[in-house]
Amino acid sequence: MTPVLDVRRPPIVAEVAEDPAVRAVFSGRVAPSATAEANLSLVVGDGDVVAARGGALALIGATLASTVFMEQVHGGRVAVVGAAERGRGTASHADAIAGVDALVTFEPDVAVVVLAADCVPVLLTNPGRGVAAVHAGRRGVQAQVAVAAVRALTRAGGADAPDASTVVALIGPAIGGCCYEVPATLRDEVAGRWPQAGGRTSWGSPSLDLPAAVTAQLAEAGVARIEQVGGCTHCAPARWFSHRATTGGGGAGAGQPGASGGGGWAAGRQAGIVVRRGQTPPARPAAAASLDSA
Numbered sequence: 001m002t003p004v005l006d007v008r009r010p011p012i013v014a015e016v017a018e019d020p021a022v023r024a025v026f027s028g029r030v031a032p033s034a035t036a037e038a039n040l041s042l043v044v045g046d047g048d049v050v051a052a053r054g055g056a057l058a059l060i061g062a063t064l065a066s067t068v069f070m071e072q073v074h075g076g077r078v079a080v081v082g083a084a085e086r087g088r089g090t091a092s093h094a095d096a097i098a099g100v101d102a103l104v105t106f107e108p109d110v111a112v113v114v115l116a117a118d119c120v121p122v123l124l125t126n127p128g129r130g131v132a133a134v135h136a137g138r139r140g141v142q143a144q145v146a147v148a149a150v151r152a153l154t155r156a157g158g159a160d161a162p163d164a165s166t167v168v169a170l171i172g173p174a175i176g177g178c179c180y181e182v183p184a185t186l187r188d189e190v191a192g193r194w195p196q197a198g199g200r201t202s203w204g205s206p207s208l209d210l211p212a213a214v215t216a217q218l219a220e221a222g223v224a225r226i227e228q229v230g231g232c233t234h235c236a237p238a239r240w241f242s243h244r245a246t247t248g249g250g251g252a253g254a255g256q257p258g259a260s261g262g263g264g265w266a267a268g269r270q271a272g273i274v275v276r277r278g279q280t281p282p283a284r285p286a287a288a289a290s291l292d293s294a
Contacts, residue, residue, distance in 0.1 A: 009028070012230060014170060016125050018166075019276065021276050021279070023061060025060050025274075026172040026173060028239050029241050029268065029270065038052040038268075038270070039267075040056060041115055044117075044268060044269055045269065060275055061275070062111035066087075067087070067090055068081045068088050068097060068113065069090060070089065070097040070113070070135070073099055074140055076144060077145075080104045081097060082107040086110055101135040101140050102146070104130060104131075104132040104149060109277060109278045112132065112273070115271050116272065117242055118137075118175040120135075120136040120146075120210045121174065121270075122134035122218075123172070123274040124153055124169050126166060130276065131153075131274045131276050133274055134146045136210065141190070141214060150164050150169075150222075167223045168227075169227070170274075173229070173231060173232070173239075175210065175232055175233050176235070178199075178232055179232055182206060183206065186206075190213065196213055233245070238265075241270050246265050
């Protein structure tokens with residue numbers, strides 16, 4: 001595994017050295033060059049969501065018309081999408097790809113999106129072939145949805161398709177083991193399969209480290225290059241939407257915006273978005289994070 005990148009402030013725009021045509025972004029609570037909150041969910045929170053989505057997509061040269069959203073039901077199903085699905089879910093959640101928590105595309109200029117606010121957003125690249133966006137909450141982790149997406153990315157192409165070792169995985173901001181308090185029985189259930197998931201919060205109670213669990217699953221599946229950016233959403237609710245921070249769940253300082261575990265933050269979702277451009281896109285902006293090989 002390559003070292004964890006020290007990239008924590010949104011928006012995080014990234015490129016992948018193995019495939020210069022790929023662009024990825026993780027949005028955050030505040031829109032670029034703005035003070036307005038950039039909620040990208042049509043279901044949770046408020047604001048001009050369609051405009052905010054358009055702004056996030058523009059960071060990687062994508063548009064609403066070229067993008068596909070999914071329903072996200074906390075499961076393990078994957079959908080392969082292409083040009084025929086472009087625009088699905090962009091202006092109406094009812095039109096999103098139903099019943100899935102991962103989108104895979106092998107077609108250029110089709111952007112796929114995952115929305116999250118504590119769950120683990122994962123962006124995958126199979127260089128020269130396709131990209132995927134994955135939503136891995138606790139139940140999705142148990143269903144190994146990220147592994148299912150890797151298999152879908154590497155299965156296409158027949159016997160000569162590359163194995164999982166060619167896949168590059170980017171894990172975005174999510175609640176960490178420092179803050180994701182759960183009953184001890186649940187912690188032990190998940191950690192019994194993936195020991196890396198077991199932990200304790202910063203205040204001493206049982207917890208799950210979902211990013212660590214996803215990392216372990218991807219490594220077990222053969223993915224050699226896994227990067228993590230953004231840090232813990234619950235620890236930094238001024239930067240990232242966090243469901244638990246919004247609802248005051250966990251930690252000291254509940255009810256105080258800015259404190260770990262504090263309520264009072266507006267609800268919403270940020271996005272992880274990835275696209276493989278039909279032509280090599282222009283060089284990344286100066287603030288972008290390059291996922292160059294170690």
